Each structure stands twice: as C-alpha cells, then as structure tokens.
Amino acid sequence: MNPESISTFPVRIRVVLADDHKMILAALRSLLAKESDIEVVGDAADGHALLELAGRTAPDVAVVDIGMPSMNGIEATQQLLAVHPALKVIALSAYSDRRFVMEMLDAGARGYLVKASAGDELPRAIRAIMQGRTYLCPEVAGTLVEAARGKARGEPTAQLSRRERDVVALLAEGHSSLVIGERLHIAGSTVEVHRRNIMRKLNLHSIAELTKYAIREGLTSP
Amino acid sequence: MNPESISTFPVRIRVVLADDHKMILAALRSLLAKESDIEVVGDAADGHALLELAGRTAPDVAVVDIGMPSMNGIEATQQLLAVHPALKVIALSAYSDRRFVMEMLDAGARGYLVKASAGDELPRAIRAIMQGRTYLCPEVAGTLVEAARGKARGEPTAQLSRRERDVVALLAEGHSSLVIGERLHIAGSTVEVHRRNIMRKLNLHSIAELTKYAIREGLTSP
DNA sequence: TCGGCACTACCTGATATCCGGTATGGAATT
DNA sequence: AATTCCATACCGGATATCAGGTAGTGCCGA
Numbered sequence: 098m099n100p101e102s103i104s105t106f107p108v109r110i111r112v113v114l115a116d117d118h119k120m121i122l123a124a125l126r127s128l129l130a131k132e133s134d135i136e137v138v139g140d141a142a143d144g145h146a147l148l149e150l151a152g153r154t155a156p157d158v159a160v161v162d163i164g165m166p167s168m169n170g171i172e173a174t175q176q177l178l179a180v181h182p183a184l185k186v187i188a189l190s191a192y193s194d195r196r197f198v199m200e201m202l203d204a205g206a207r208g209y210l211v212k213a214s215a216g217d218e219l220p221r222a223i224r225a226i227m228q229g230r231t232y233l234c235p236e237v238a239g240t241l242v243e244a245a246r247g248k249a250r251g252e253p254t255a256q257l258s259r260r261e262r263d264v265v266a267l268l269a270e271g272h273s274s275l276v277i278g279e280r281l282h283i284a285g286s287t288v289e290v291h292r293r294n295i296m297r298k299l300n301l302h303s304i305a306e307l308t309k310y311a312i313r314e315g316l317t318s319p
Numbered sequence: 320m321n322p323e324s325i326s327t328f329p330v331r332i333r334v335v336l337a338d339d340h341k342m343i344l345a346a347l348r349s350l351l352a353k354e355s356d357i358e359v360v361g362d363a364a365d366g367h368a369l370l371e372l373a374g375r376t377a378p379d380v381a382v383v384d385i386g387m388p389s390m391n392g393i394e395a396t397q398q399l400l401a402v403h404p405a406l407k408v409i410a411l412s413a414y415s416d417r418r419f420v421m422e423m424l425d426a427g428a429r430g431y432l433v434k435a436s437a438g439d440e441l442p443r444a445i446r447a448i449m450q451g452r453t454y455l456c457p458e459v460a461g462t463l464v465e466a467a468r469g470k471a472r473g474e475p476t477a478q479l480s481r482r483e484r485d486v487v488a489l490l491a492e493g494h495s496s497l498v499i500g501e502r503l504h505i506a507g508s509t510v511e512v513h514r515r516n517i518m519r520k521l522n523l524h525s526i527a528e529l530t531k532y533a534i535r536e537g538l539t540s541p
Numbered sequence: 542t543c544g545g546c547a548c549t550a551c552c553t554g555a556t557a558t559c560c561g562g563t564a565t566g567g568a569a570t571t
Numbered sequence: 572a573a574t575t576c577c578a579t580a581c582c583g584g585a586t587a588t589c590a591g592g593t594a595g596t597g598c599c600g601a
Binding site: 519 | 586587588589590591
Binding site: 117118119120121122123124125126127128130131189191210211212213214215216217218219268269270271272273301302303304305306307308309312313317318319 | 339340341342343344345346347348349350352353411413432433434435436437438439440441490491492493494495523524525526527528529530531534535539541
C-alpha cells in the first residue's frame, strides 16, 4: 500500500487496449504503465473481445486499432458506443487515410493517432480525451483540413450495412460462407445472400475483387 | 546509482530497435525497459537510420521490423550484417509468409517473431539469440516445417516461376481459370495446375488469401 | 546422361461460388 | 398505416474452386 500515490492520484484513468497483435498490446500496456495517472485494466485482440471486455471492466477510455480481423475498429467503436455511450474511444491506425479518419470519427471516436506518432502522444491523447477534448495527431489534422476544404458535403462512404461489412471482412480473410455463418451465428445461406447483395451493390463479380475492395476500405489488412 | 543492479547485471544486452512507427518504437522500448538484463541503446525509423545507429552504438542485438519504407528490413539486415557480422538480428513482422521468413533468414537473421506473438516472446528471443540459439515464434516455425517437408534441400525462398506469377496476377484481378487460360493461350486446366502449385507453395487456401499475397508482392494493385 | 524442375495437359470428385428466385420479421421512415 | 430497408433463411442450378492423380516435353545443371 502506498498512501502517497493514493493521495496524489485518487482516481486513475481506466483504459482498455485493442489490437490484433499481442506483442503490440503488451508493448502499449508497458508504455502506459509508466504513467501514474493511467491504469490499463484490460486488453483485447479483436472487436468481439473488446465488447466483452468493456462490459466487464467499465473503462473510461478505449484505445482501438483500426486494422483488426473479424470485427474491425470502426465496427467495434460503433457497437461499443451503442452500449457504452459515455466511453471515450481513441483510434489507433497505421494510416491517416481520409476515409478511415472520417469513418472513425463518424463512428464516435474522440481521438485519432497514427502509429508513426511519437510515443508520448498516447498518454497525452488519453488525458485530453478525459478532459472532454478531441485529440488528433498532426498527420490526421492535416488530412481533415484537406477534407473540409475539398468537400463540405458528406458523400456516401458507407453504402454497405453493418452486417454486410462483417461478411466482407470475413470473406476477405479467405473464409467460406459456411464458416462465416458459424462465426456470425447465422446460416451459411444467409451469408450467401449478403455476399450477393454486396457484389450487386458494388458491381463486383469475384472474391478477388471483393478482397481488394475490403483492403481499400480498411476492412481487412493485406 | 544502484550498486546491486550493477553487480547483478554487470553486462546488459545492448539492443537497438527499428520500426517505422515511432509509437511502436516507444512501446517496444518500454516493454524491454522492464527487463533488467536488457538495455535499449537506440532506435531507428528506417534502414538508413538503423545502419548509422548500429555503427555508432555497436549493439549486441538489432530488432528489425520488416515493413519499413525506403529500405526494408531485409535489405537493412543484409547491409547491417555485411558491416557488423557479429551483430545478431531478430526480425519482427506482421506476417509469417514463408517468403518473408526465408528471405529474412537468408539475409542472416537469427530470430523471427510475428507481432501477434505474446509480448514476453521478445525478451525471450533476445536472450536466446545472445546464447547463440535461433529463436522462431510458433507461427513461423510452422511455416518452416512445411517448407522443410516440401523441400528437403535448403533451397532459398521457394519463389514462384514467371508463369506462376502471371497466373497469380490474373487470379488476383478476379478472372477465372478459363479466362486466364485464354489470355495466356494455354488450357484452363493448366491454369488450374499453376494455381494449385502456387497455393501449395505459399500455403494459401483461398482466392482471397491469394489476392492479398499478390497485393503484398506488388503483382497487382488494390 | 540422368535427375530435377517448369510448363504443359487431362481426369475425377467434393465443395464453393455465383446468380436467379421467394419469404418473414423487425426497425426505421414517411 | 404503409413503405422501405435490413437481416434472416431456403431452393435450384450452372459454373468454379480446391485437391488429388497421371503424364509428356523441354531445359539446365550435376
């Protein structure tokens, strides 16, 4: 027991981490362990685990990698905020593409960091978020400014439903309709219908084209 | 000053890190900072910086991310070992593709970890390497075993033939075997054989995975 | 000259894709 | 209340994938 630290930080910021690379998870955890006002209360390797974790640990902040398999960071954020509206989400990504940024912010993220950011940006972002501010790393702020200048109107980025995006991501991982059905707890035939609707909407005609689309959209990583 | 730690670890393992993501760099650094027998003496964001760093700090071990811009981890490792033959290199990658693994080991790396490995694998790998052992994470060991079973002889990098690359590129464009056959003026059944050989060589099991491979290899664009 | 390898080609069979159709329940919108 | 959209589910059929096998030709290195 350490009375000094208790009096200095009576309430530490409770953080959960989500990334599909366990090693990165461990590394980020130890990065944040140095901050005495921040406590990492759990980590998850995909969106489903993140949802379960958030329900169990009731964190203040979730740091979410965008490029996760099965359920990516964008979907995870939407579902997370639907259940826990008070939760604050910080997106972490290798890229600063406008599409990712916009979709993640639309999904309700309050912060966006690229992995090329300096290491001390993460704790700074967490503290800023906890004060109710929005935190964007410089690269992302730049792309946002460009986006705002180029297009004031919001274009239809997401023409696929949430379920369809789930299916696209899993198809692009190389799974068959039957396996995807088991994963999503629906019939394989339903997955088939989703796939056909997706292909008709996007004018695609093969799994290869679908996979490329998923990669361009960040629904899976190459 | 702490005499105890000095006497306990008179010679700490000197490590340098290379990754294009600064945040990952900082996170890995803090992950290793917990290990009292390991000292991170520097980090670099690309191959050139790594070469300069190694010349300046004379480390025992270099942990190198494969996916770096301008000079990737494979080239960097080759050049690094040409100048510092005693240096021990551990490859760090998001993927466990046989091609990457083989090329990295051919380049002289003594260890290979995927980022999905557990966080404590990195310090374990570093210690193993320092004892002159080779350290491969389970995923990589698996692909190596398959490679060894397929080819008893130590052939470098089971690469694809020119024709197989043609077929991969066209498959990744979404064409069927029959159409590809017409395009290449060979029978569709021959294209089928090429596809099967490719998939066996690369340990892929679907067009989606094949498409991702083609994109990573630059055989087609996303 | 022999073995290995790449490229070519065909056969069989199980499974999957791809493209139609129909239909129900729920949620959101009008 | 009616409409529209999404998600769910099933049927049928043509085509393709995926995974085995065999086999001939040509080229190159041991």
